[in-house]
Structures are given as structure tokens and as C-alpha cells.
Amino acid sequence: MPKPPKGIAEARRKEVLEALRQIGKSAYDAIYSGQFPEISLPSRSVGNLVYDDELKQFILGDAVVKRSSRNIKHIRPYTQLLWLAFFANQLVQEERTSTLRDVFYSAQAFNMEFTDQSESDEIITDLETALMKAREDFNVYPDERSAIFGNMIIEYTKPGYEGRRQDLSTHPDGLMIGPALTTAEFIETDAEMVLAIEKGGLFTRFVEEKVHERFKALLINTAGQPPRSTRYVIRRLNQELNLPVYIFCDADPWGAHIAMVIRSGSANSAHLRELTTPSAKWLGVYASDIETYELPHDKLNELDIKRVHELLKDPRYTEKLWQDELQTFLKNKKKAEQEAFSRYGLTYIVDKYLVDKLEMAKSM
Amino acid sequence: MPKPPKGIAEARRKEVLEALRQIGKSAYDAIYSGQFPEISLPSRSVGNLVYDDELKQFILGDAVVKRSSRNIKHIRPYTQLLWLAFFANQLVQEERTSTLRDVFYSAQAFNMEFTDQSESDEIITDLETALMKAREDFNVYPDERSAIFGNMIIEYTKPGYEGRRQDLSTHPDGLMIGPALTTAEFIETDAEMVLAIEKGGLFTRFVEEKVHERFKALLINTAGQPPRSTRYVIRRLNQELNLPVYIFCDADPWGAHIAMVIRSGSANSAHLRELTTPSAKWLGVYASDIETYELPHDKLNELDIKRVHELLKDPRYTEKLWQDELQTFLKNKKKAEQEAFSRYGLTYIVDKYLVDKLEMAKSM
Numbered sequence: 001m002p003k004p005p006k007g008i009a010e011a012r013r014k015e016v017l018e019a020l021r022q023i024g025k026s027a028y029d030a031i032y033s034g035q036f037p038e039i040s041l042p043s044r045s046v047g048n049l050v051y052d053d054e055l056k057q058f059i060l061g062d063a064v065v066k067r068s069s070r071n072i073k074h075i076r077p078y079t080q081l082l083w084l085a086f087f088a089n090q091l092v093q094e095e096r097t098s099t100l101r102d103v104f105y106s107a108q109a110f111n112m113e114f115t116d117q118s119e120s121d122e123i124i125t126d127l128e129t130a131l132m133k134a135r136e137d138f139n140v141y142p143d144e145r146s147a148i149f150g151n152m153i154i155e156y157t158k159p160g161y162e163g164r165r166q167d168l169s170t171h172p173d174g175l176m177i178g179p180a181l182t183t184a185e186f187i188e189t190d191a192e193m194v195l196a197i198e199k200g201g202l203f204t205r206f207v208e209e210k211v212h213e214r215f216k217a218l219l220i221n222t223a224g225q226p227p228r229s230t231r232y233v234i235r236r237l238n239q240e241l242n243l244p245v246y247i248f249c250d251a252d253p254w255g256a257h258i259a260m261v262i263r264s265g266s267a268n269s270a271h272l273r274e275l276t277t278p279s280a281k282w283l284g285v286y287a288s289d290i291e292t293y294e295l296p297h298d299k300l301n302e303l304d305i306k307r308v309h310e311l312l313k314d315p316r317y318t319e320k321l322w323q324d325e326l327q328t329f330l331k332n333k334k335k336a337e338q339e340a341f342s343r344y345g346l347t348y349i350v351d352k353y354l355v356d357k358l359e360m361a362k363s364m
Numbered sequence: 365m366p367k368p369p370k371g372i373a374e375a376r377r378k379e380v381l382e383a384l385r386q387i388g389k390s391a392y393d394a395i396y397s398g399q400f401p402e403i404s405l406p407s408r409s410v411g412n413l414v415y416d417d418e419l420k421q422f423i424l425g426d427a428v429v430k431r432s433s434r435n436i437k438h439i440r441p442y443t444q445l446l447w448l449a450f451f452a453n454q455l456v457q458e459e460r461t462s463t464l465r466d467v468f469y470s471a472q473a474f475n476m477e478f479t480d481q482s483e484s485d486e487i488i489t490d491l492e493t494a495l496m497k498a499r500e501d502f503n504v505y506p507d508e509r510s511a512i513f514g515n516m517i518i519e520y521t522k523p524g525y526e527g528r529r530q531d532l533s534t535h536p537d538g539l540m541i542g543p544a545l546t547t548a549e550f551i552e553t554d555a556e557m558v559l560a561i562e563k564g565g566l567f568t569r570f571v572e573e574k575v576h577e578r579f580k581a582l583l584i585n586t587a588g589q590p591p592r593s594t595r596y597v598i599r600r601l602n603q604e605l606n607l608p609v610y611i612f613c614d615a616d617p618w619g620a621h622i623a624m625v626i627r628s629g630s631a632n633s634a635h636l637r638e639l640t641t642p643s644a645k646w647l648g649v650y651a652s653d654i655e656t657y658e659l660p661h662d663k664l665n666e667l668d669i670k671r672v673h674e675l676l677k678d679p680r681y682t683e684k685l686w687q688d689e690l691q692t693f694l695k696n697k698k699k700a701e702q703e704a705f706s707r708y709g710l711t712y713i714v715d716k717y718l719v720d721k722l723e724m725a726k727s728m
Contacts, residue, residue, distance in 0.1 A: 096569075096572055096710055097568055097569075097572065098565070098706075098710065099564075099565035099568075099703065101565060101701065101703045102565055102569075102703045102706045102710070104703075105660055105701075105703045105704050105705070105706035105707050106706040106707070106709075106710065108660055108706075108707040109706065109707050109708055109709050141565070141568070143563055143564040143565050144564065145511070145537065145538075145564055145587075147509070147540050156536070158536055159572075160536075160572075160574070161536055164534070166534055166535055170528070170530055170534075171530055171535075171539045171540070171544065171545070172520070172522055172524070172525055172542075172543075172544040173509065173539065173540040173541065173542030173543065173544045173545050174509075174539075174540045174542065175535045175537065175538075175539060175540065176511050176535070176537040176538045176539070176540060177537065178536070178537030178538065178564070178568060179536075179537065179568060180535065180536040180537045181535070181537050199507055200463075200507040200508070200509055200542070201462070201463035201465060201466055201505070201507050204461055204463075204505070204542060204543060205460075205461075205466075208460055208461065208523075208524075210524070223509075296469055296472055337465065337469075339463065339465045339466045339468075339469045340469050341469070342462075342466045342469035342470040342472075342473065343469050343470070343472040343473050344473060345470075345473050346460055346462065346466070346470065
């Protein structure tokens with residue numbers, strides 16, 4: 001038998017199990033004392049969303065919703081939530097993972113009814129809110145994955161792999177960021193920064209140009225808007241290893257928002273604190289870079305422009321850098337992709353642009 | 365200096381370089397002898413697509429198109445094709461990879477004009493057709509990736525990694541299938557089959573249930589319709605190691621077509637022979653499995669039904685199994701996802717369904 005996993009992952013697991021036990025215990029306690037069991041959780045309605053400037057993310061306000069088995073309208077969501085807590089407990093105990101879709105179908109094995117997956121997704125978010133823990137903590141993962149590469153040794157805590165170590169620089173196409181990586185402990189690294197990159201092609205270019213060695217960087221392919229488990233890993237690298245996080249995306253409002261969600265999270269995870277990296281820095285590609293570097297570009301379309309206007313009003317975007325760049329989008333009506341730098345040859349983005357930007361980051 | 369890579373990858377590289385040299389040489393030869401250079405390639409028009417029942421894929425017929433620098437209308441695509449051959453040669457010589465998007469932008473570094481990416485993509489397909497080689501052979505990769513896991517040792521041929529070995533069972537989230545994996549040599553495995561799986565969640569379930577050990581299987585997450593490099597790896601596993609390939613997808617026409625494209629390729633790669641696995645077997649989830657296993661299901665929508673009718677007329681779908689299942693879709697108007705088996709508990713799909721299907725495969 002390998003020795004039981006120690007440290008952060010195991011501590012988190014115990015916390016989740018204890019929180020789940022409390023939910024069950026409160027139901028039993030109520031029943032034994034002749035009362036209707038109920039559960040209270042912070043409201044996630046738009047009216048209860050508050051932007052916290054210090055945490056740099058949305059948080060939930062003081063409004064609370066109650067699901068009581070006394071109320072005929074509440075019985076269904078209350079029962080579903082209780083079943084989900086039971087199922088989550090089983091997943092964590094048995095050390096199995098599941099997906100959002102899987103939970104929807106698994107319910108049927110227990111004659112637990114969900115009209116469709118959107119209903120079960122909603123209850124999963126309820127449980128997150130009740131526990132103030134991400135669903136990844138109770139082993140419910142998304143289907144999408146992104147990848148990581150760099151000089152780092154990790155040690156798995158995943159069952160069957162406990163204690164085994166993995167060097168993240170051995171596979172140049174990258175290792176998928178899934179349940180095993182998310183729960184691994186970071187053992188050793190010479191990295192001095194994390195570079196999060198929107199696109200797989202550029203990720204591979206960075207690997208080929210040895211950015212991980214030349215700049216002592218861990219490279220993360222976010223594969224578009226990163227799945228939550230990837231944001232969670234980025235946060236862990238920042239918090240546990242004190243590594244600065246730099247983000248490179250396309251120069252369009254969608255790319256900017258990828259950077260923003262890595263930094264400040266999304267409105268629908270306002271009940272969580274583990275998916276943001278408040279100190280993460282958006283280094284490009286800026287709207288203004290299109291001019292500075294004379295990049296090949298396309299015209300912003302109507303949808304892009306509508307999106308810029310939305311972001312301008314978003315409380316996450318109040319800082320000068322973000323406001324200026326959004327205004328530049330509106331003024332020039334241009335967008336460009338990361339690959340546009342290939343206009344100056346394949347290695348320009350590493351040899352010149354990345355160097356410029358890391359220099360710039362020093363004064364941010 | 366690591367010793368130069370030997371074997372299949374290096375042989376392919378030499379073939380490509382020689383074919384590219386021939387394209388350049390024919391242009392020089394024509395010019396030196398006072399003629400207009402030109403290039404001929406098989407036509408990819410729909411009228412020239414023929415389904416080859418033995419190869420189990422579409423192939424190109426005898427019609428040929430010519431791009432001649434004598435013809436004013438041809439000068440643009442001829443020049444683009446010649447530039448691309450030059451650029452591809454540079455990629456292969458320098459051992460760098462690129463993406464479709466990257467090629468579009470790289471052209472601008474040479475003042476080579478493409479109106480948009482669809483024009484450069486078309487020329488890339490022209491070069492594939494001229495060479496009868498996949499663009500991965502001249503180092504142009506897609507952005508999307510899928511993943512692999514199982515008991516196998518590979519040896520990289522990718523520059524900077526030549527000769528280094530990787531165990532595909534070390535990272536339980538899976539290793540990305542990108543340029544490095546695609547060009548690696550297969551050194552050692554105890555695997556007796558390849559299981560290609562449509563969804564990441566189920567891939568992880570299979571890893572957790574140790575399908576790779578219990579069934580001696582290499583597991584591939586196709587991540588939906590697999591990128592070409594993944595189909596290429598599946599074919600290599602089948603051809604080089606003689607491993608049977610079994611495919612599991614959702615029970616809907618889109619899932620069936622994922623299986624079909626792995627087996628027989630797509631109409632727009634009729635000019636290639638390296639992206640199909642004619643002996644690959646579609647094991648499910650069948651339309652009839654929805655009844656057999658009493659799976660939770662949804663109703664086929666109009667788009668699904670339209671798609672089934674299209675597939676019924678497709679020459680790749682003439683075999684009885686495929687026809688029967690397509691008809692069952694039409695009769696019952698039901699579809700189901702792989703995750704639907706969770707209705708019987710999380711491990712049922714491995715303990716019962718997979719066992720049933722592998723038994724069935726013996727008589728196929």
C-alpha cells in the first residue's frame with residue numbers, strides 16, 4: 001500500500017466530507033426533534049451580486065434563500081439537493097470522479113428526478129453555494145480540458161496514483177489538466193512565472209521555442225475560455241508557489257474576457273473564492289498592440305462591438321488599463337489574433353513581443 | 365548531440381522533403397528550358413469523388429486540374445502553392461510546427477497575399493493533394509487536441525526530445541495528442557486493443573476503472589469528432605501494432621459519424637490514405653442499445669433526423685450494421701448519450717456494457 005496522501009489535497013477532501021456530513025446531520029437532527037428539515041444558502045440572484053474591489057471578483061451579498069421540506073414547492077429542490085450531497089459524499093468516499101452530465105444520469109439510478117440537465121446543473125451550483133466549495137472539490141469535473149507544460153515535478157494524490165511523481169516537461173504536447181492534475185501537489189519547480197495562453201498553436205510554439213527554459217515559465221494552454229479546473233490550477237500556482245501569472249489572448253473583447261475571467265472569475269461563480277487569481281496580469285494582445293506592432297487585423301463586427309460596450313459597464317473592468325484598451329477597440333474597430341505575429345516570422349512573438357511584455361510587466 | 369532519429373518518422377520526413385524538392389525542381393526546370401512552370405494535381409471536385417469499397421474510404425478519380433503560370437487566372441493560386449511548398453520545406457527543415465491559422469499569417473511575412481484563411485486552407489489542401497501527404501507531414505497541425513492513456517512506452521522523434529521515452533500510463537488525465545505524440549515511435553506495449561471514446565468524462569471513468577489494465581486497452585479521448593492527428597495516431601496503432609480498434613460514441617447520428625470518420629475518413633480528405641482505419645469497429649452506443657439497455661433518452665430533433673437521412677444515402681454506410689442502426693434511429697426517434705449508462709451506477713458501463721460489447725466484437 002502506498003502511504004496515504006498528505007497535505008493540501010487531503011485536507012481539502014476532509015473539509016468537504018465534513019461539510020457534507022453536516023448537511024446530512026442537520027436533516028437527521030431536524031427529523032429526530034420532530035421538525036421539517038431545511039437548508040439555507042446565500043442567494044445567487046443578480047440582485048445579490050456585489051463586486052468586491054479588494055478580492056477583485058463578484059461575491060454574494062447577505063440575501064439568503066431557504067429550501068424547506070415544510071413547503072410543498074421546496075420539497076423537490078430540497079430533496080434533489082440532499083440527494084446530491086449524498087451522491088457527492090459517495091464520489092469523494094469512493095474516490096471516483098464524475099461530470100455534470102453524469103450526475104444528471106446518475107440521479108436516475110436513485111429514482112431522483114431531474115427534468116433536464118439544466119435542472120441538475122442548478123442543484124450542483126446550489127450545493128457549491130451551500131458548501132462554499134467548487135464542484136471539483138466533490139469530484140464533479142467538466143468535460144473540457146486544457147494542458148500544462150514546464151519544469152515542475154508534481155505528486156499525485158489521486159487514488160491508484162498516490163505518491164507517484166510526474167515531471168511536467170516530459171511530454172511536449174502538454175499534459176491534460178483533469179482531476180489528477182488538479183489534485184496533485186506541487187513538489188519542485190524552478191519556474192518563476194506562469195504564462196497562460198489562449199491557443200494550442202501558440203502553446204506549442206512556446207514549447208518549441210523553449211520559453212519554459214529561456215523565461216523559466218510554466219506554460220498553460222487555456223484552450224479558449226479555460227475550464228474551471230484550469231483556473232483553479234492557475235490560482236494554486238499563484239497562491240502556493242507565489243508565481244506571477246501572465247495572460248496572453250487574442251486582441252478582441254472575447255480574448256480580453258478570457259484574461260478577466262482568469263483574474264476575477266465569472267458572475268456565476270460569485271459563491272466561490274477559489275477560481276480567481278486577483279494578481280494575474282493581462283499582458284496582451286492589446287487593442288493598442290495592433291497599432292504598435294502593425295499587426296494584420298480584421299474589422300470588429302457588430303457582435304464584437306456590442307460585447308465591448310457590455311464590458312465597459314462591467315465592474316471588473318474599471319481599471320485604467322482595461323478601460324483604455326476597450327476604448328481603443330471602439331476607436332479603431334480592429335481585432336487581431338495571437339497568430340498575427342507570424343507576419344514577422346514564427347519566432348518573433350517569443351523573441352520580441354514576449355520580451356517587450358515581460359519588461360512592461362515589471363512596472364505594472 | 366542526441367543521435368538522429370531513426371525509423372518511420374525519419375523516413376516520412378525524408379519522403380516529404382524529397383516530394384517538396386521535386387515541386388521546386390519542376391519549376392526551375394521549366395524556367396531554364398524557357399517554359400511556363402505548372403503543376404498538376406488530382407481534382408477534388410465532388411464529381412471526382414469515388415467511394416472505394418476495399419479501402420473503405422472516398423478516393424479521387426482520374427480528373428486532373430492544372431495550375432499553370434502561363435494562365436493569368438492561375439498565377440495567383442500557382443504562386444501561393446509554390447510559396448506554401450517553400451514554407452513547408454522550411455518548417456520541416458527547421459523542425460518547427462505551425463497551424464492552419466499560422467500559415468495564413470506567415471504568408472504576410474513574405475508579401476504573399478491570401479484574402480482570408482479559407483483561401484490559405486484551400487492551398488494547404490492543394491499541397492496535400494499534390495504530395496498525397498497529410499499536412500501534419502509538413503508540420504501544419506490543427507489547434508484542437510485529444511488525449512491518450514495506457515500501458516505503452518513511446519520514443520519521441522521531435523527535435524529537442526529525440527530518443528527520450530515516455531510512459532503513456534503516468535498521467536491519469538491523459539497526454540495531449542499533438543505534434544510530439546503523432547511523430548513518436550511506439551516502443552513497447554502490452555495492449556491488445558485500442559478504445560476510442562467520444563467524451564472526456566467517460567475517458568476518465570475508463571481510466572479510473574482501470575480499463576487499460578483489465579482489458580489491456582489503450583484509451584483515446586477523441587474529444588468529439590477527433591482532430592486529424594488523432595485519427596492518424598489511431599491508424600498507426602492499428603497498422604504498426606496490429607491492434608484492433610473499437611469505437612464508443614453517443615447514440616445519435618453525430619456519434620455514429622464520429623465512428624465512421626475514424627473508420628473511413630471524410631470526403632474532404634479523399635486525397636489521403638493515412639487518416640482511415642478500415643478495420644476499426646463501431647461498438648456503440650447503438651440506436652438499438654437504447655432499447656436493449658433501457659437507457660434514458662431524448663427525442664431526435666429535426667436536425668438529427670435530417671442527418672440520419674443524409675447518412676442513409678452515404679456510400680460509407682452501406683453495410684448492414686450501419687443501415688440497421690440508422691433505420692432504428694428513424695423508427696424509434698430516440699437518442700442517448702454515453703453517460704446515460706450512469707443510470708445503472710457509475711461502473712455499469714465498464715462492468716457490463718463494455719464486457720457485452722467486446723464479446724460481441726469477437727463475432728464481427
